[in-house]
Amino acid sequence: MAARLLIVEDDPALAELLVWHFEAEGYDVTQTADGEEALLLAAEQAPDAIILDWMIENISGIEVCRRLRRAPETANVPIIMLTARGEEEDRIRGLETGADDYVTKPFSPRELIVRLAAILRRTRPALAGKTLKIEDLELDPVAHRVRRSGEEVPLGPTEFRLLQHFMERPGRVLSRAQLVTGVWGQDSDIEERTVDVQVKRLRAAINTPGGKDMIRTVRSAGYSLG
Amino acid sequence: MAARLLIVEDDPALAELLVWHFEAEGYDVTQTADGEEALLLAAEQAPDAIILDWMIENISGIEVCRRLRRAPETANVPIIMLTARGEEEDRIRGLETGADDYVTKPFSPRELIVRLAAILRRTRPALAGKTLKIEDLELDPVAHRVRRSGEEVPLGPTEFRLLQHFMERPGRVLSRAQLVTGVWGQDSDIEERTVDVQVKRLRAAINTPGGKDMIRTVRSAGYSLG
DNA sequence: GAGAAATATGACGCTTAGATAACAGAATTG
DNA sequence: CAATTCTGTTATCTAAGCGTCATATTTCTC
Incomplete structure (x- = not known):
């Protein structure tokens, strides 16, 4: 059983790119552009990891992150934040809310894939999704x-x-x-x-x-x- | 038997972040913002490692580090220093006073966790989970x-x-x-x-x-x- | 080998950690 | 909205574990 991944990204082009790459890696990917919807999906599907853009519709990524951490069902799901280049301030604040790692745009999909793999290896030795x-x-x-x-x-x-x-x-x-x-x-x-x-x-x-x-x-x- | 960790950090948000992550990793964490208090806590609790911010209240991190090294009870406790970016000077002085490693802000929690694990594996194999x-x-x-x-x-x-x-x-x-x-x-x-x-x-x-x-x-x- | 010092051993209560049952409030479900 | 399941708290009970002390044994010194 593949690891389930939730991607929260509102730039359609980037979203599509990420979905394509992660599916090619064998992940079971769900994607949304909307913060509220992201919270619902996270609660519902219990993904194994979340890729979260800093700037998204409806609620800020940071708020999504904080709320995910607060709910017991999603408190332990690894989160990788995507931030624009140079938003030093944001990066720090992103980490402060409980993201496990961040990646600065522009990034290569390869880099993101590697980081995610590293985090999953560490946090989920027996990858959830598998029996x-x-x-x-x-x-x-x-x-x-x-x-x-x-x-x-x-x-x-x-x-x-x-x-x-x-x-x-x-x-x-x-x-x-x-x-x-x-x-x-x-x-x-x-x-x-x-x-x-x-x-x-x-x-x-x-x-x-x-x-x-x-x-x-x-x-x-x-x-x-x- | 969880490893005891002392975090000396005066930015409340960052402190909370670090406490959160290390507790999630299974460490037994104590945190303080104050240098003097840090010394007392270190002597009292004999932590297995210390995370120390360069810039803290009351005494500078470097001075805390030096005093920790001087006291026999804490002379051998591994210390990781947190420094702001580019303070090359500080970094070197940090290592000179006896820090075992340093991490430059902004850093991902993952990075800090990995470094600490590496140091503990070296100094206290049992704490790193080694048989x-x-x-x-x-x-x-x-x-x-x-x-x-x-x-x-x-x-x-x-x-x-x-x-x-x-x-x-x-x-x-x-x-x-x-x-x-x-x-x-x-x-x-x-x-x-x-x-x-x-x-x-x-x-x-x-x-x-x-x-x-x-x-x-x-x-x-x-x-x-x- | 005798005496002294240090360590080994056995027994005894006391403390405390964990198991368990009962209960009431909260959350779900039909 | 009533019934039922679920969940957190608390009080009580039990026994493992621990510290202390009195006594036995070993080791060292002279």
Whole structure:
């Protein structure tokens, strides 16, 4: 399954060029010129990365960026900003709002492709969009579906995000603080104990009655999967 | 066990940006805008690395850097300096005073993250997630797991921290006082005899019944591993 | 080899981290 | 808009883990 990419660019010529190149690279590309629409699409499609022009219609790119960061569903999606040359000021402000990288116009598509690849390699070791598997547990991010030995497991939205977070980092111990920011979003006043409760719920959902626990508790450190 | 990072930056927007990104990377971040406070925090928390802006309130970054180097507790902590573009002069003086690397504004967060990771990989492999190995003993800091000839060894939190401390300094004799500050923290009212007890517990956990002791007691000096 | 100093060991409470259940408010859904 | 699912918080319970101390053992010195 290809990585999904959302391109927010209102110059039709540049947009077309980018779409063409990224599709040629095998990405599954959606494109819009409109900021509001971008937010909707991002929430709906959960893309793996977003390319965002600084100057777009309706809302400024910077505002789109900030709002993306605020929503838990999109808080962790990598964003690359496109800025015009010499807008030093903008560049800095763009980074301040939470973009992961920026590229200055004019740029070669190759450069953008390389940067995106670098970021994805780092942030999504197991690229979302592909089905994640650990032992007999499978999570399909596109279909929003989880199976345990082929049988569908019903999960609530938070449980799903928590499990996806774990499955993207198999074996890794994640502290409660890391889970709070990673699953609930950057600035949430969630009580750390709440993580315990969600982990318990997730355990109850994915563990087979007799079998061993898939989530390991690491005392004074956190939890890990697998 | 997340790496502790101290960020000294007085531009609130940039500071927030950096905190956001590094927390997302899993670092345990403290931030201050004030040079004097930075020195106090550094002494108190013993961070694993410091990001230091050249221009900050109260004392110049360069002076903070110099003083950090002078104090024995912080003399070896890696420091990355942030400098404005083109201040070649500053850059050189920064390195002269003991910074390990510098990054010129404006920079992408990605770049800073990569540089820090590179430095940590060099100075503290375990913090970069590298598995520590001594003979047939392996400690995986990411998974928070210890194996002896492939077989998992269950350890309590303190035992784990103690072992990691030893494994990061193989062969070196560590005094009880050093172990107390290194493993229990700068200010702990721990009795020095307690170290003996934890060492005993660690020995019991990692030594194979018939085999020889992996931890050597150095009378009137301390302990060493390997 | 005796005495002293340092370390090893075993036992004992206490603290605290995590599991769990119950509950109420929020969000969804039909 | 009512019903139901979902979610965050809190209180309680349990047990692992830890620090301390008293005692045993080892090592060093003379």
